[in-house]
Amino acid sequence: MKRVVTRKLTPGMVLANDVYTYDSYIKLLDKGTILEDKDIARLAFYSILDVLVEDDPVEPIVPEPALQGLSYSERLKQSEEFKEFRADFEECATRFEHEIQDIINNEPNFNVDNMMTPIYGLLEKGRTATNIFDMLHNLRMYDDATYTHCINVALITNIIGQWLKWNKEELEIATQAGLFHDIGKLMIPGSIITKPGKLTSDEYSIVQTHPQRGYEILKPINISAHVRNAALMHHERCDGTGYPLKLTGPKIDRFAKAVAIADVYDAMTSARHYRGPLCPFIAISMFEEEGLHKYDPEIIMVFLQNIVNTYLLNTVRLNTGEIGEIIFVNKTHLSKPTIKVGEDYIDLSKCPGVYIQEIV
Ligand SMILES: [Fe+2]
Numbered sequence: 001m002k003r004v005v006t007r008k009l010t011p012g013m014v015l016a017n018d019v020y021t022y023d024s025y026i027k028l029l030d031k032g033t034i035l036e037d038k039d040i041a042r043l044a045f046y047s048i049l050d051v052l053v054e055d056d057p058v059e060p061i062v063p064e065p066a067l068q069g070l071s072y073s074e075r076l077k078q079s080e081e082f083k084e085f086r087a088d089f090e091e092c093a094t095r096f097e098h099e100i101q102d103i104i105n106n107e108p109n110f111n112v113d114n115m116m117t118p119i120y121g122l123l124e125k126g127r128t129a130t131n132i133f134d135m136l137h138n139l140r141m142y143d144d145a146t147y148t149h150c151i152n153v154a155l156i157t158n159i160i161g162q163w164l165k166w167n168k169e170e171l172e173i174a175t176q177a178g179l180f181h182d183i184g185k186l187m188i189p190g191s192i193i194t195k196p197g198k199l200t201s202d203e204y205s206i207v208q209t210h211p212q213r214g215y216e217i218l219k220p221i222n223i224s225a226h227v228r229n230a231a232l233m234h235h236e237r238c239d240g241t242g243y244p245l246k247l248t249g250p251k252i253d254r255f256a257k258a259v260a261i262a263d264v265y266d267a268m269t270s271a272r273h274y275r276g277p278l279c280p281f282i283a284i285s286m287f288e289e290e291g292l293h294k295y296d297p298e299i300i301m302v303f304l305q306n307i308v309n310t311y312l313l314n315t316v317r318l319n320t321g322e323i324g325e326i327i328f329v330n331k332t333h334l335s336k337p338t339i340k341v342g343e344d345y346i347d348l349s350k351c352p353g354v355y356i357q358e359i360v
């Protein structure tokens with residue numbers, strides 16, 4: 001038996017102990033689990049630093065190379081469209097990092113609209129919601145810093161608003177709410193924010209002050225009250241299990257509810273220091289597992305359904321190694337659609353343990 005840090009885990013390693021979350025003592029994985037990519041993603045998502053594994057790993061299922069030679073993600077990354085998006089995104093992140101200091105320093109000439117222009121630029125050039133989601137998933141390979149997280153959440157919240165058919169003004173508020181949601185984190189010591197190991201309970205309570213701090217920073221700024229509320233309430237959950245105020249559904253600002261989903265989705269899909277971008281279906285199953293009741297019912301359903309629909313008719317690889325096409329979305333188990341493999345139809349909702357591992 002040996003202790004291995006989560007980012008060094010590889011598929012095929014066998015857990016020597018049950019694994020629980022640090023705070024709420026939820027069991028994440030059982031002793032004896034043969035680790036797969038999705039398990040390692042869960043451990044990383046729940047910030048499990050290390051686990052005990054058996055000395056001898058089991059032979060993992062090695063996926064066959066993609067049919068067309070290059071995977072979906074590799075093809076996307078070679079496209080001119082992606083290269084342009086990446087360049088625009090990097091420029092945007094650099095500008096944002098610089099300009100956000102003006103807010104913190106209370107610069108009198110600070111102008112929110114100027115700050116938003118490059119963000120809206122990322123949403124233009126004929127880029128569709130699907131396009132942007134795809135590109136964000138693949139961009140994660142390059143950088144996962146706090147500033148890029150804020151831009152990701154701004155773009156994802158804007159797209160959620162589009163899917164909810166919000167009007168132009170609402171979309172602007174949604175984008176700003178996403179961009180500034182974690183601004184309070186800039187007031188938390190960097191040594192805590194970037195600490196690689198487990199936070200002490202004191203450090204964790206300091207991190208948990210970032211919603212109020214964000215609200216305070218945004219108070220003197222000429223900005224919609226929804227944007228301030230999103231900074232304050234994006235960690236609230238509809239069932240009352242969030243923080244800082246333990247608000248329940250009706251009391252949480254709807255923009256904060258949209259930001260909460262974008263925030264968690266971004267954290268899930270970037271929780272991977274050890275491999276390529278996390279498959280969106282694994283993120284969806286993590287939402288389903290965590291409990292959809294934590295989120296606004298309309299927003300979470302529209303969000304997850306649109307993501308699943310994005311990948312309808314795409315070719316995917318299952319964890320069994322089989323390759324097929326997504327042909328039918330199962331509304332009660334969004335992460336488990338029906339897949340056509342050769343002449344067979346596999347309804348994943350009826351096949352425990354079988355899941356979509358990769359879009360190819
Ligand atoms: Fe936050």
Ligand SMILES: [Fe+2]
Pocket residue numbers: 149153181182263
């Ligand atoms: Fe966040």
